[in-house]
Amino acid sequence: MTFSEPQAISISNRFPSKKTLKKPQSVVQFLKQLGFSDPQIRSSVRLKPNILFSDVDKTLKPKLQFFQDLGFTGPYLGKFISTHAHVLLYSLERTLIPCVDIIKKTLGNDENNQGLIRVLQRSYWVVPKPVSRLKCNIAFLESCGIVGPQLSLLLKKRPWVFFISELALRDLVSRVVDLGFSVDSRMLVHAVGTVSGMSRETFSRKIELFRTFGFSEDECMDMFRRAPALLGASEGKLKFGMEFFLYDVKLERSALVSWPTCLMYCMRERVLPRYRVLQVMKCKTLLKKEPTLLSVLDLSEEKFLEKYISRFRDDAEELLVAYKGDPLD
Numbered sequence: 001m002t003f004s005e006p007q008a009i010s011i012s013n014r015f016p017s018k019k020t021l022k023k024p025q026s027v028v029q030f031l032k033q034l035g036f037s038d039p040q041i042r043s044s045v046r047l048k049p050n051i052l053f054s055d056v057d058k059t060l061k062p063k064l065q066f067f068q069d070l071g072f073t074g075p076y077l078g079k080f081i082s083t084h085a086h087v088l089l090y091s092l093e094r095t096l097i098p099c100v101d102i103i104k105k106t107l108g109n110d111e112n113n114q115g116l117i118r119v120l121q122r123s124y125w126v127v128p129k130p131v132s133r134l135k136c137n138i139a140f141l142e143s144c145g146i147v148g149p150q151l152s153l154l155l156k157k158r159p160w161v162f163f164i165s166e167l168a169l170r171d172l173v174s175r176v177v178d179l180g181f182s183v184d185s186r187m188l189v190h191a192v193g194t195v196s197g198m199s200r201e202t203f204s205r206k207i208e209l210f211r212t213f214g215f216s217e218d219e220c221m222d223m224f225r226r227a228p229a230l231l232g233a234s235e236g237k238l239k240f241g242m243e244f245f246l247y248d249v250k251l252e253r254s255a256l257v258s259w260p261t262c263l264m265y266c267m268r269e270r271v272l273p274r275y276r277v278l279q280v281m282k283c284k285t286l287l288k289k290e291p292t293l294l295s296v297l298d299l300s301e302e303k304f305l306e307k308y309i310s311r312f313r314d315d316a317e318e319l320l321v322a323y324k325g326d327p328l329d
Contacts, residue, residue, distance in 0.1 A: 024052040030060060036078035043082040051088050063092050070100065070120075071113045086126050098131045106138060107152050115156055123159040130163060137162050137169050144173055150189040158193045172196055180225050190228035197232060206231045206238065213242045214253055223260040230260050240267055249275070249293055259294050271297060276322040277308055286312055 031041050045052055054060050064077065067087075072080050081088065090096050100116070107115045127133050141151060155162060161169065176191045177183065195203065210220045224231055230238075241263040245251045256263065265271050274296050281287055296304065309319045 023055075026056050027052050027054060027060065030056045031078070034064060034077060035074060036081070037075075040078040040082040044085040044088075047083075048085040048089060051085060054088065060088060063088055063096065066092060066096060071117050080121060084120075084124075090130075095131055099125065099134060102131070102134050102138070103155065106155050108149070115152075119155055119159045123163060125163045127163055133163055133166075136166050137164070140166060140169060140173075144183045144188065145185075146189045146192070150186070154189050154193055158196050161192070161196050180221060181228075187225065187228055191224075194228045194230075194232045203231060206235060209235055209238060210242070213246060215257070219253070219257045223257055226258075227260040227264065230264055233264055237267070238263060241271075244271070251293075255294065262294055262297055265297055273323045273325070274304060274308075276325060277319050280315075280319055280322045281308065281312075284315060286315060 028041060031044070036044075051060070064081075067080065068077060087096065100120075103119055104110065104113075104116055107119070110116055125133075138151070141147075141154070146154060161172070164172075172195060173183075173188075173192060176188065176195050179191065179195075181188045181191045198206075207217075207220050207224075210223070211217070215223070233241075242256070244267065245256060245262065246253065262271070271293075275293060278291070278293060278296060282290060296308070299307065309316055309323060312319060
């Protein structure tokens with residue numbers, strides 16, 4: 001593995017006291033033996049050049065073995081370290097093990113460490129004292145009523161929330177409370193997850209998008225409080241959904257306010273196929289009482305097929321063609 005001349009000069013200039021390449025060569029060789037690719041080694045070194053001067057036996061081996069034991073095996077180890085090289089600079093006993101223990105305890109039942117691996121891959125705990133940061137933030141979230149499965153859910157979906165400063169976390173929860181969520185509401189955790197994933201500008205822009213379709217400020221906030229994850233959807237998805245439900249299906253705005261989760265369904269895989277089936281059934285008068293699209297969307301895939309396709313044997317093929325057809329037809 002080689003670095004370009006500018007990269008090599010840049011790294012060497014940061015460590016003027018290092019006169020020999022013996023240790024960097026042994027580090028690179030060790031990482032290759034573990035299955036790291038050249039691009040993964042270069043990425044790791046670019047992030048944290050210090051690792052080139054780490055002691056292989058005393059420092060790197062124990063830490064990398066620790067991550068291997070957690071489930072980062074084969075190519076996954078190199079992929080993880082190439083974006084999280086900073087973990088190799090933390091103390092194994094004082095930081096890495098305690099942090100992982102806290103995360104595992106918070107996740108609860110976690111088969112084969114799959115949740116843990118996902119959290120570690122999405123976490124950027126580049127903070128001076130990650131252990132104390134984790135403990136403080138977990139304690140604060142629990143004081144807000146986010147405990148047990150809800151705390152685990154937030155950790156899986158928004159792990160970075162657990163490593164921001166306590167001041168930033170308090171500000172985040174304060175913003176959510178100002179939007180109308182109570183600290184004892186089960187919706188609080190979902191609102192925290194959504195708001196943490198976007199800037200204030202993006203949040204305001206999405207609210208304004210709803211306003212362009214005639215929703216009042218109060219209606220927008222009512223929809224958000226009913227379905228906090230709603231504003232996590234892209235603006236394109238929200239626009240497509242509102243155009244479809246308001247202009248094609250001709251739903252009243254009040255229906256979307258009462259049931260905003262319909263805007264979160266996948267349009268091309270769930271909403272449009274089921275809508276086409278209902279249109280065919282309506283044309284063929286297959287149902288004595290026409291169901292609402294919203295009630296049909298709420299059904300599981302298995303239940304929908306059973307109730308609206310397979311039981312109509314004479315028309316099942318036509319209904320299935322409508323269901324599996326081109327979503328852009």
